[in-house]
Amino acid sequence: xxxxxxxxxxxxxxxxxxxxxxxxxxxxxxxxxxxxxxxxxxxxxxxxxxxxxxxxxxxxxxxxxxxxxxxxxxxxxxxxxxxxxxxxxxxxxxxxxxxxxxxxxxxxxxxxxxxxxxxxxxxxxxxxxxxxxxxxxxxxxxxxxxxxxxxxxxxxxxxxxxxxxxxxxxxxxxxxxxxxxxxxxxxxxxxxxxxxxxxxxxxxxxxxxxxxxxxxxxxxxxxxxxxxxxxxxxxxxxxxxxxxxxxxxxxxxxxxxxxxxxxxxxxxxxxxxxxxxxxxxxxxxxxxxxxxxxxxxxxxxxxxxxxxxxxxxxxxxxxxxxxxxxxxxxxxxxxxxxxxxxxxxxxxxxxxxxxxxxxxxxxxxxxxxxxxxxxxxxxxxxxxxxxxxxxxxxxxxxxxxxxxxxxxxxxxxxxx
Numbered sequence: 001x002x003x004x005x006x007x008x009x010x011x012x013x014x015x016x017x018x019x020x021x022x023x024x025x026x027x028x029x030x031x032x033x034x035x036x037x038x039x040x041x042x043x044x045x046x047x048x049x050x051x052x053x054x055x056x057x058x059x060x061x062x063x064x065x066x067x068x069x070x071x072x073x074x075x076x077x078x079x080x081x082x083x084x085x086x087x088x089x090x091x092x093x094x095x096x097x098x099x100x101x102x103x104x105x106x107x108x109x110x111x112x113x114x115x116x117x118x119x120x121x122x123x124x125x126x127x128x129x130x131x132x133x134x135x136x137x138x139x140x141x142x143x144x145x146x147x148x149x150x151x152x153x154x155x156x157x158x159x160x161x162x163x164x165x166x167x168x169x170x171x172x173x174x175x176x177x178x179x180x181x182x183x184x185x186x187x188x189x190x191x192x193x194x195x196x197x198x199x200x201x202x203x204x205x206x207x208x209x210x211x212x213x214x215x216x217x218x219x220x221x222x223x224x225x226x227x228x229x230x231x232x233x234x235x236x237x238x239x240x241x242x243x244x245x246x247x248x249x250x251x252x253x254x255x256x257x258x259x260x261x262x263x264x265x266x267x268x269x270x271x272x273x274x275x276x277x278x279x280x281x282x283x284x285x286x287x288x289x290x291x292x293x294x295x296x297x298x299x300x301x302x303x304x305x306x307x308x309x310x311x312x313x314x315x316x317x318x319x320x321x322x323x324x325x326x327x328x329x330x331x332x333x334x335x336x337x338x339x340x341x342x343x344x345x346x347x348x349x350x351x352x353x354x355x356x357x358x359x360x361x362x363x364x365x366x367x368x369x370x371x372x373x374x375x376x377x378x379x380x381x382x383x384x385x386x387x388x389x390x391x392x393x394x395x396x397x398x399x400x401x402x403x404x405x406x407x408x409x410x411x412x413x414x415x416x
Contacts, residue, residue: 007179007259010248011090011241013082014353017053017234017340022089026357029365034218035340036232047202049210051217053234053341071134073112074194079144082237083188090241099155103187104148105175107161109345110195111141117199144192156184164400167191168348169408173262175242185247190239190349222369223306223335224313224377231307234341238349256356257410263287267403273311278319284405285323292409297327301364301394303355306335307342317377332387333379338368348398358391359412
């Protein structure tokens with residue numbers, strides 16, 4: 001019987017509100033840097049929430065020609081930057097790969113929403129003839145993954161997953177399956193989002209999903225804390241290089257971790273609220289565990305979805321305790337969103353990259369602002385300066401509007 005192909009992570013490309021690039025990102029996580037502050041880069045109009053996790057002073061011309069940058073949306077800028085950083089980190093020569101064996105799976109939750117908003121205003125104020133001829137390719141969600149493919153010369157499988165906040169994990173999970181079934185040897189995968197703009201903030205604020213701590217933004221994102229009052233919007237991109245194991249070994253690649261499991265499901269219950277019984281999230285978790293071949297007692301760490309909303313955190317904590325039972329108390333749990341806000345479609349990508357620091361450095365970053373334990377969120381939360389701990393196996397969770405659930409499993413690589 002032919003041996004099953006294995007998938008490993010060989011490159012990391014974070015573009016986040018606290019840092020850009022793996023080394024800077026991991027240092028910021030270790031330092032407990034907070035990327036949430038008053039909005040300064042765009043007009044808020046009369047939005048009742050005035051803060052978020054912005055990427056400030058981002059220059060797309062560092063990663064793409066200035067002319068092309070003007071013809072593409074901020075979400076595309078982030079995707080290209082993150083993909084280039086991931087490829088650079090992987091030290092992989094893409095010219096030596098059959099282009100039809102090189103794929104790109106980068107999703108986005110909202111696509112070019114800034115482009116849509118700006119061109120709608122132009123049409124209303126100046127007429128339809130003033131709408132940009134680049135409006136459509138700047139706006140449509142698939143253009144980030146298409147643009148990265150053009151930049152990298154990747155002619156293999158190319159997919160744009162759009163599952164709200166579960167986008168990145170679903171992108172990576174589908175890329176994993178594509179490599180397993182021999183559709184590609186290398187796939188650049190993750191998520192990008194540039195929805196931190198007045199129209200999106202107004203929408204989330206209207207549905208009472210955002211924190212309203214305008215007077216204290218740095219303490220607004222407080223996952224699992226009893227006094228949480230909503231999530232904080234962020235932006236960025238998280239992209240990784242996924243590679244078939246033998247392909248990685250043959251070129252002497254550094255392997256951050258083996259990608260071992262992917263669980264996905266849908267609550268099929270409500271357009272925004274998670275299933276309070278967490279049946280779908282539990283199913284996805286069990287699936288990731290089974291695919292990974294792990295016992296529940298072997299999981300060391302969970303990077304939680306941890307949005308800082310009342311419903312999500314309660315559901316997720318209940319799910320973890322239900323699935324892992326007596327072992328839950330031994331699992332360290334964190335939420336990267338306490339530092340970078342909720343980056344929507346890019347959240348999972350940035351959280352996977354943060355999680356792999358635990359395997360690489362035997363360190364789990366803290367959850368900021370966890371001050372008052374919530375009896376309904378009884379978890380072993382990493383706080384303070386984080387936790388020094390040897391991590392061999394970890395899970396990353398993402399749950400999106402529409403009931404989309406995604407859970408990924410990663411393991412310290414051993415050649416066996």
